[in-house]
Amino acid sequence: MIKKLLLLLGASLSLVAAPYWIQVSSVDTKKTVAPSLIDAIKKSGFSYKVVTRSGDKKIRIGAFSSYKEAAKALPKIRCKVAYDAFIVPNVSVKPQAVPVKTKIVEKAVPQNVTATKAVSAPPAVLAAPTPCECIYDVHLLRKTELEKALTYYKKSPFYEFEP
Known part of the structure; x- marks a missing residue:
């Protein structure tokens, strides 16, 4: 019992911490997901989740820990599940802010300004x-x-x- 609980807990933690998923389909919330798609995902040996956002159901495969791992699985998913599948980052993983080092230096720069007068060219030169x-x-x-x-x-x- 404890092993099952630890396994379940570890799997759920890995799903939360996974920054990449492969999205295979997106349907309107009024429609149901095709059972044949779910069967194809299960037959290919991947786990999936249905995410509902902005009025759409998005079917995502995975929980991949890195982009390379997701890219490695993408050809198999395109071949067996959906040919137009693509990699998406996990929305819950937010990019960490990197502190920006800025140094503002205000320095007065002396400028030598001389007055100049604009002189136009003679009309003979312009007409040629x-x-x-x-x-x-x-x-x-x-x-x-x-x-x-x-x-x-x-x-x-x-x-x-x-x-």
Whole structure:
């Protein structure tokens, strides 16, 4: 009796402390979970729990102590239970706050500011157009293909043919 109690207590503690689960399904609370899904989970040898949150029933497999352990079991679950299963962290496990070390130093920085006056360029410089050279033409490839086709046609015997 004591062994069973210790085993049950140890299993429940491991479920609470487990940070990762594999979610296989989510259904509306008005609907029931498919018995075939529950049978598939039991046949594959995993334990499951039904979590009800925000109006949905979420069926989760596991209680895995690490992400690697859950990732190792994921291919088997996808093959035998649900192909779209995914790993979720346990909601009750909250990330621990890490103290941030900050050191605020206020230091006066002297700045040398000199007054400057903006001068515009003379109108002759602004009016002169800048010459530009066309380097690439979008239709260049098409133009060369047409030129090749026309030269081929002109060299062919059909070019000067008159019926």
